[in-house]
Amino acid sequence: MALSGKLTKKLVENLGAGRHGDGGGLYLVVDPSGARRWIVRVVVKGQKNKKGGPLRTDYGLGGADVVTLNQARDRALEYRRMAKQGLNPRFNVRQEIPTFEEVAQQVHIDRMPTWKNAKHGQQWINTLRDYAFPKIGRMPIDSIDQPEVMMCLAPIWTEKHETARRLAQRIKTVLDVARSKGFRSGENPVTAIKDANALPKVKAKPKHHKAMHWKDVPAFYADLKTRNAMAAKALMFTCLTGSRTGEVLGLRWEEVDLEARLWTCPAIRMKTGNDHRVPLTDEMLEIIEPLKALKSDYVFEGQKRHKPLSNMAMLMLLRRMNVEGVTVHGFRSTFRDWASEVANAPREVAELSISHRIGSDVERAYARSDLLDKRRVLMEKWSNFVSGSSADVIKLRTSTKS
Template identity: 35%
Template sequence: MATNKLSESKIQRLTKPGIYSDGDGLFIRVQKGGSRNWIFIFRRGRVRKEIGLGGYGQGTAPVSLVLAREKAKAVRERLARGDELVSGKSSRTTFREMMEATIAVKEKEFRNEKHRAQWSMTLTRYAADLHHMPVADITRDDVVRVLTPIWETIPETADRLRMRIASVIDHAKARGLYVGDNPADWRGGLKDLLAPRQKLSRGHHKAIGYKDLPEALARLRTSDAISALAVEFTCLTVARSGEIRGATFPEFDFDEALWVIPAIRMKACREHRVPLSARAVDILRKMKEQASGSSVVFPISDTAMVKSLRRATCDDSTLHGLRSSFRDWCGDMTSHPREVAEAALAHTLKDKTEAAYRRSDALEKRRLLMDQWAAYCQSAK
């Protein structure tokens, strides 16, 4: 049987709807409208089956001719071993469905509920771009795209995410829903695309000095852009940027001036209550008026927020650095106890004895602290 019948130039010229063979089971299907998808066709007895191998020239990580041939080779090897492959509609199982199935299987392996919550939170928050993709179509490029934004800033979390994505895809392979090498395997090619973790420097997040902050925020308030409002809200609540961007209106009690962040969205996997200053509530109300039915409070990217912050500070300050500015202000300018400031930052107490006795989240003490912080942030002359 002839193989390698197609070439990139030939594929580009295919416009008539139909199925075109590359040989040895690999085909490209041209749809009405011009979209192209790779499929592998084989027979089990008299039954014709097909497996989707991804789209050609589509989406954020298209499957090239070379990659399609690699996937087809992997299918042929499994067929030669007598493996039973899932075909047809079932092969379109999404990454999210497979993620949930993987977590369900691993239930007995988790050390405790916190470990389970960390698994779920990492994949839910950082691998969101993969959720609606058919797990069979995920490529190394998709994995790199998800890892890159956090690989150098939070390398430990990024590597855990990589390993958890790999576990999900291994689960899919075991069920016959993924064919080929695991794209999240470090030795499978990622090591050539991402810096080794041990060479990454965690360093400190660049922070604007708290004495310069009121003037910077005054400049920020001259803009009504969502990014500017999101940055100011970040400063007033000293929340992490991911907690801000993931916030939804049902998490807020306007009457009580309270934000309850669910455990699934917190780094420590513990619910966190944030008392809101009057200015913070004003920002929320303004965003509610602009919401257009969406439940997401700040539909904005991290990059847009950083740009807005740096325009106001005129330096290379970071969003996370705002938390350091707050902590320095607490220590230098107030008499609030250390544990109250740490609770405002949702930090876990390292002293286990102190943590055992300190079971309250000191909400009312933190409310006083955050009101004073908001007043300071608005104190520019």
């Protein structure tokens, strides 16, 4: 039969800052930050304070986000029983060892505010869910050693090496956190496996996004301009700016300065983790300015009001246009090839135009400029080429006809 007290589940979730008693020495402590934890105050038989009176001591029972009200009452009762027998709960309580999955789920929750985006956070836990939980998820966290980790990694180490590498990193993180909380001791088995070279070396094959040749872009872009779909407008803008899919689809009007002809993509959406300024050309502005009339939060609004286009929208458009062997991300490579082969742009200007890091950490520390003016000139030339209004396109058409 469950113990009872003054608190209820609803009160535990909603009480404000302070110490709230449940009875029998059990308290819910709510910090000003909103964090909630359980403590129990007991008097250990035979222990005295400095004045010779009974020594009252507070013991933590865990956070209210992982320890339920009934569990806290059960633990408080166990502590009181030990105290009556003269046993100090700090040294005599039976510690419950959580399972690997329980620790992993809590690590995921604790780190939610640090994820670059929700998708990244979900991928983190999904990898463990698919490859670790079925094999070691129910095992006590302190019983997992090298053989158990190898059970997870070995089957996919060569076939899905990148996934396996990430899985190893995430298992290591979970085990490290468990050790920091006192649930484990000794060396992390993932580290031991790596140091012993227990898994075969896999030579990573570079993966390149399939890209359209720069000579084919003007004709492709002309076809896009005949289409009214929002995906077509987003793809045109992506092609012109050399930006990544997520950067374009997440574009909000507050990031655009029409007067300065500038788009500042915030660090949270950038792979580099830094703000990136994109100079806007006449052709780019011709695409986005009419969309202002929609009064949406996002420049490229999807089917739902004030929500962006789907990540797949532009790729599906390419398929409907029967454009084979090309990805949306590949247009970054297309621009980069054109910048080198046609525009003869300096490497640092071309690389910064597609938000690539250049040089070492030391070089970047001294090179504070993002070369915006030089990039603006390059993007103007690219826009003119793509839209078919540059001398390069006219020359290309003439050579094709002859």
